Every structure is written in structure tokens, then in C-alpha cells.
Amino acid sequence: xxxxxxxxxxxxxxxxxxxxxxxxxxxxxxxxxxxxxxxxxxxxxxxxxxxxxxxxxxxxxxxxxxxxxxxxxxxxxxxxxxxxxxxxxxxxxxxxxxxxxxxxxxxxxxxxxxxxxxxxxxxxxxxxxxxxxxxxxxxxxxxxxxxxxxxxxxxxxxxxxxxxxxxxxxxxxxxxxxxxxxxxxxxxxxxxxxxxxxxxxxxxxxxxxxxxxxxxxxxxxxxxxxxxxxxxxxxxxxxxxxxxxxxxxxxxxxxxxxxxxxxxxxxxxxxxxxxxxxxxxxxxxxxxxxxxxxxxxxxxxxxxxxxxxxxxxxxxxxx
Amino acid sequence: xxxxxxxxxxxxxxxxxxxxxxxxxxxxxxxxxxxxxxxxxxxxxxxxxxxxxxxxxxxxxxxxxxxxxxxxxxxxxxxxxxxxxxxxxxxxxxxxxxxxxx
Numbered sequence: 001x002x003x004x005x006x007x008x009x010x011x012x013x014x015x016x017x018x019x020x021x022x023x024x025x026x027x028x029x030x031x032x033x034x035x036x037x038x039x040x041x042x043x044x045x046x047x048x049x050x051x052x053x054x055x056x057x058x059x060x061x062x063x064x065x066x067x068x069x070x071x072x073x074x075x076x077x078x079x080x081x082x083x084x085x086x087x088x089x090x091x092x093x094x095x096x097x098x099x100x101x102x103x104x105x106x107x108x109x110x111x112x113x114x115x116x117x118x119x120x121x122x123x124x125x126x127x128x129x130x131x132x133x134x135x136x137x138x139x140x141x142x143x144x145x146x147x148x149x150x151x152x153x154x155x156x157x158x159x160x161x162x163x164x165x166x167x168x169x170x171x172x173x174x175x176x177x178x179x180x181x182x183x184x185x186x187x188x189x190x191x192x193x194x195x196x197x198x199x200x201x202x203x204x205x206x207x208x209x210x211x212x213x214x215x216x217x218x219x220x221x222x223x224x225x226x227x228x229x230x231x232x233x234x235x236x237x238x239x240x241x242x243x244x245x246x247x248x249x250x251x252x253x254x255x256x257x258x259x260x261x262x263x264x265x266x267x268x269x270x271x272x273x274x275x276x277x278x279x280x281x282x283x284x285x286x287x288x289x290x291x292x293x294x295x296x297x298x299x300x301x302x303x304x305x306x307x308x309x310x311x312x313x314x315x316x317x318x319x
Numbered sequence: 320x321x322x323x324x325x326x327x328x329x330x331x332x333x334x335x336x337x338x339x340x341x342x343x344x345x346x347x348x349x350x351x352x353x354x355x356x357x358x359x360x361x362x363x364x365x366x367x368x369x370x371x372x373x374x375x376x377x378x379x380x381x382x383x384x385x386x387x388x389x390x391x392x393x394x395x396x397x398x399x400x401x402x403x404x405x406x407x408x409x410x411x412x413x414x415x416x417x418x419x420x421x
Contacts (some may be wrong), residue, residue, distance in 0.1 A: 052379065065415055085379070132330060187329075187330075187332035188332070188333055
């Protein structure tokens with residue numbers, strides 16, 4: 001059967017499928033919850049609806065108003081972005097305000113961009129690092145909703161003004177933690193960790209979903225609801241050391257990237273062995289203690305089982 | 320009657336941050352359009368607010384503030400994508416199409 005031109009539902013369906021396939025192939029993650037959660041997407045939401053969102057259970061796409069925005073399913077990175085909110089919800093649970101919220105947004109931009117790059121088989125150096133480049137109507141003078149490569153330069157026109165995203169901690173935008181303040185600027189200050197990932201990926205080179213993506217994914221899983229920029233940076237440094245070796249090119253790239261956006265890896269993370277000290281190593285130490293205790297318990301239980309087997313054997317002989 | 324629409328959050332949060340609320344002045348509308356606006360406003364005011372499906376823990380959910388200036392005291396209606404009445408959404412959509420930057 002011949003396939004007709006792609007429809008909005010089919011584009012959305014393909015985008016959800018590509019995102020699911022990305023997480024399975026690259027991170028061996030079975031859907032956004034890791035347990036095969038069915039992905040539901042709703043298109044054609046309302047009228048003149050200029051948005052796409054994840055409501056905690058499903059994705060919702062608007063068609064845009066046709067003047068400034070077109071339908072949001074056209075952007076694979078936006079689809080990946082929204083589904084990644086689900087991944088974040090099932091992993092770190094980063095609270096959607098202030099720095100943790102900006103990290104939440106950044107994780108969605110990072111992995112949304114990686115879904116697009118992976119689908120196009122693009123190396124980091126080839127990617128455009130734009131989020132939502134396809135959602136504007138042709139007459140709008142804007143590169144995209146956001147630029148990970150150059151936060152603050154996605155657009156500058158009479159309609160929107162200048163892109164307010166910062167690319168460095170010195171330009172952090174302090175907004176109230178209210179709806180009017182974008183919950184402390186979660187869509188604004190995400191520019192800083194976005195830039196850190198872009199720098200890490202282009203410094204390491206190759207495909208961004210490989211080493212950089214794995215470092216960020218492991219750091220996301222190791223984060224928690226209130227993780228802030230400094231803590232996340234430290235965790236990426238620790239994970240880079242754990243995955244690729246202390247002092248490796250990957251770890252150095254991570255450290256350099258964060259430094260370039262104004263965040264220095266915490267001193268105790270940088271002591272000899274990098275990943276051998278600091279919060280990550282302390283956690284690893286506690287884990288090792290737990291494992292040793294567990295091994296001791298298993299040894300004790302095994303001895304008890306051996307004794308029971310002997311006793312049963314003896315009873316059988318008597319019987 | 321003047322009605323303004325302010326939008327918060329969402330994928331276009333950064334773009335909306337730099338834009339003033341959108342406004343419609345009923346005095347500048349045709350009688351038919353003014354009547355339609357009045358009907359939509361009345362319906363939005365009267366509609367029970369839908370219960371939020373879950374707290375906004377993320378995911379680019381937008382919220383909207385519609386302010387109706389008609390008489391002495393303005394009426395402020397505020398709802399979000401995950402807890403919006405059909406009447407509020409109809410008014411929001413109409414304002415998107417008919418309003419200009421304030």
C-alpha cells in the first residue's frame with residue numbers, strides 16, 4: 001500500500017517512536033520509565049495553541065496559530081524534549097523551579113537534541129544544536145526557540161526582542177519563582193547547562209550521544225529533586241571519571257566545559273583520583289560497605305543452609 | 320471592555336517573557352465581534368475551574384492570565400494547560416487570534 005504524505009499524527013507517532021528507540025538503543029532504557037510505559041501523544045490540541053507539553057502521563061501538541069508558530073510535531077527535538085521530561089520525572093525528579101528546574105529543562109534540550117542528531121547520524125560538529133527550529137512560520141526571523149551552541153542568540157527581532165538565555169553564570173537571570181517568572185527562569189537559565197553540554201560534546205568530538213550522552217545520562221540518574229548546577233556539574237565530572245577514567249580526555253572536557261560557563265568543579269572532586277574522592281566517592285564507599293555487609297550475610301546464610309542440609313540428611317538416615 | 324491575555328511558561332517561555340500582554344479593546348471591534356467577545360468572557364467567568372490533573376512538576380505546561388476590565392473592578396482569570404475549562408480555552412483562543420501586543 002502506498003503511503004501518503006505524512007500527516008501530523010503520523011509525524012508525531014514517528015517522533016515518539018524515534019525517541020523511544022533512541023533511549024532503548026543508546027541507554028538500554030525501555031521507554032521513559034524504564035519499564036515499557038506506553039507513550040500517548042495528543043495532537044491538534046485546541047485552536048491557536050502555540051505549545052507542546054508533557055503533563056506527567058502523555059504528550060500534547062498544538063498546531064500553532066499559523067501566524068508565528070506552526071505545528072509543534074514538526075520538530076523532532078521538541079518531541080524528544082517533551083518525552084525526556086518523563087525520563088527526568090522517573091529518574092532524578094528535578095523540581096521544576098529555579099536551578100533544578102533549569103536543569104530539568106536542560107536535560108530535555110540535551111536529550112531532545114541527541115534524538116535528532118542520532119536520527120540524522122550527525123556528529124557533534126555537524127549538528128545545529130538548535131531546539132525548535134521548525135516550529136516558526138516562514139515569515140518569522142528566528143533561528144529557533146533556543147540555541148545550545150549560542151544561548152542568547154537564537155533570535156533578535158521586533159516581535160520577540162532578544163533571546164534572554166544566558167551562556168555563563170555571570171549572566172544568570174534572577175526571576176521570581178512564580179508562573180509569571182517562569183518558575184525562576186527554568187526556560188531561561190537552562191542556557192548555561194545547555195552550553196556546558198555543547199562544549200563537552202564538541203570538545204570530545206564524534207557523536208554526542210556516545211561519551212557525552214552517557215556521562216549526562218548517568219549524572220541525571222544520580223541526581224535528585226533539588227540538585228543545582230554546581231552539584232550536577234560535580235556529578236558529571238565524577239561520572240566521566242567513573243566511565244572513562246580519572247584524568248581521561250572525557251573528564252577533562254567536562255571540567256573545561258563547566259569552567260567556561262562559570263562553574264568550577266568542587267575542590268574535593270579534583271583531589272588525586274578525581275572520582276576517588278568527594279561526594280561520588282563517598283557514596284561509592286558507602287555502597288562498598290553495604291556490599292561487604294551483604295556478602296557477609298550471604299556467607300552466614302550459606303553456612304546455615306549447609307548445616308540444615310546436614311541435619312536433614314541425618315534425619316533421613318535415622319528414618 | 321478591555322481584555323488582556325498574558326502567557327507564562329511553555330516552550331516559548333523565553334519569547335513570551337519579552338512581550339507585553341496581548342489586549343483587545345471591545346470599543347474597536349465590530350458589533351458582532353464585540354458581542355462574541357462579551358459572550359466568551361461571560362462563559363469563561365461562569366465556567367467552573369477544572370481541577371488540575373496534577374501539580375505542574377514540569378513539561379512545559381503553560382499558564383494564562385486573562386484580565387477583564389469592564390467597570391470599576393477588573394476580573395482576573397488564571398488557568399493552566401492541565402486545568403482549563405473549555406470556556407476559558409475558547410476565550411484564550413479567540414484572544415490569540417484577535418489581539419495585538421498591548
